Amino acid sequence: MTHTQPASPGPAPAIRRRSGGRALFSVSEEWNGATLPALVRANVPGLDLAAWITAHKDTVDELAHRAAAVLFRGFEVPGAEAFQSAMNALSSHVLDYGERSSPRSEVASGVYTSTEHPADQHILLHNEQSYTTNWPVRIVFCCERAATSGGRTPLADSRxxxxxxxxxxxxxxxxxxxxxxxxxxxxxxxxxxxxxxxxxxxxxxxxxxxxxxxxxxxxxxxxxxxxxxxxxxxxxxxxxxxxxxxxxxxxxxxxxxxxxxxxxxxxxxxxxxxxxxxxxxxxxxxxxxxxxxxxxDAETRSFAWRPGDVLLVENMLSAHAREPFEGPRRILTAMADPIGDFDTNGRTA
Known part of the structure; x- marks a missing residue:
């Protein structure tokens, strides 16, 4: 099911300016033969992801909770700083990586390399930091460079x-x-x-x-x-x-x-x-x-990364993994919304 959205009347002027009578983005809850992840695609070049998220935060939240993960494709995300801005638009509480189980390097405040695990090894499906007491409710990935082959980030709906x-x-x-x-x-x-x-x-x-x-x-x-x-x-x-x-x-x-x-x-x-x-x-x-x-295995779904892709994973609703890969690959990651911030009614402090 695909919905095409007109230009938003929201507060971000960069989102309204470039429409030229054309819908700025489309939302597909089923694509690539699956419903995980949902797809939000920018239909015009240069659309800033952080500004778009700011203007459509409720849409993002509803879609993420329904689909368990959302892929943003075609937006302007040129590197770690732009990804960091998108994370700040998604959440006011971006986390440091504590109680570590794999090596990572911090490239900007709260933004890390996804893992430095050897490229020829598979990383199994898991829910990030589920063994801790204050895990992130969301984990987000950004593709700076896709692998020559392999290197997908498979997902599985934990429900x-x-x-x-x-x-x-x-x-x-x-x-x-x-x-x-x-x-x-x-x-x-x-x-x-x-x-x-x-x-x-x-x-x-x-x-x-x-x-x-x-x-x-x-x-x-x-x-x-x-x-x-x-x-x-x-x-x-x-x-x-x-x-x-x-x-x-x-x-x-x-x-x-x-x-x-x-x-x-x-x-x-x-x-x-x-x-x-x-x-x-x-x-x-x-x-x-x-x-x-x-x-x-029965619930595993995957897609091929493209440079500039940003994947929002509801960590408690979807597990994620990593395929082995060949060639240079650089995926950034950030975590947000610690479970300790939520009250019994599901609201953040």
Whole structure:
């Protein structure tokens, strides 16, 4: 379903000026054979994305909540500063990247490289920072340079993933939650200094205590953490229940088979860089992991990046991933709207 919108009477003069009698943008809730993401396309060159979002904020919010993700294409987004302006138009609370699980570089305030994970490796579907207590409700990506091949950012509607799981599977996870065990080991995983962005052990200990994380210093540079989080969450605005966790993503069997085998051969299970269990510490069964993976696969949708594309992902409504790729690729990312900012009525402070 495609809607073509006339020039907006909103407050941004740059949006009204260039129409020339032509509709400035179109909204497609179904395109590319799918409804995820929805597409907002600029129909005239030079349309500033930040100004457009400012004038159409309600439209953006409604579309994002309905579709779970929105792709903005054809707008003027020449680089990190323009992307930062678009983020400021989307939210008054753009986040720093804390409690890290992958290496990233900050290129502007609140704007990072999407990941520096090796290009030949797949990054599985996940909901950003679902293992924390104050995750971003939105994560946004901007394509500065598309890969020569591959490099898509697949999406999966977390509401539909939940609906595909057996009631007994959901009930057990809701009863027990997910336990995340991480070991910060030099040369094997992210260091605790990189993950927590500090050189002081006392800062890490204080952060963990406040965030409900059990921290154990196994050695001078070996930190082990354990945290238990829900597997199902409720979106603060839409009220919808979603599959929101890293249960499969952080499970050791989700790594390439040879990596999994190498880790299990060389490390005791308690020292694995990442691993997940049910919240009571019991193993997650192989058939349950397979069931979750099948649900994620069935709901996966993707599109090919174009330079200037901006993708808004409702983090609690859609998981995202990254395909392997060849050639130079530069995707920027920013996170916004921490869950702690929302009250019980879904309003931000």
């Amino acid at each position: 539909k993933v939940l609906a595909r799981l057996r009631p007994e599977t959901v009930a057990r996870f809701e009863r027990l939650g997910v336990a995340y065990v991480r070991n910060y080991l030099p040369g094997i995983s992210l260091s605790w200094q990189e993950a927590f962005q500090t050189e002081r052990r006392e800062d890490v200990t204080a952060y963990c205590a406040e965030a409900g994380i059990t921290a154990e210093w196994v050695g001078e540079n070996h930190l082990r953490t354990r945290q238990i989080r829900p597997a199902v969450r409720t979106h603060p605005v839409t009220g919808e229940r979603t599959w929101f966790n890293h249960a499969v993503f952080f499970h050791v069997t989700s790594l390439p088979e040879e990596v999994t085998r190498g880790l299990l051969d060389s490390l005791p299970q308690e020292d694995l860089p990442y691993h997940t269990y049910y919240g009571d510490g019991t193993p997650i069964e192989d058939d349950t992991l397979a069931e979750i993976r099948a649900a994620l």
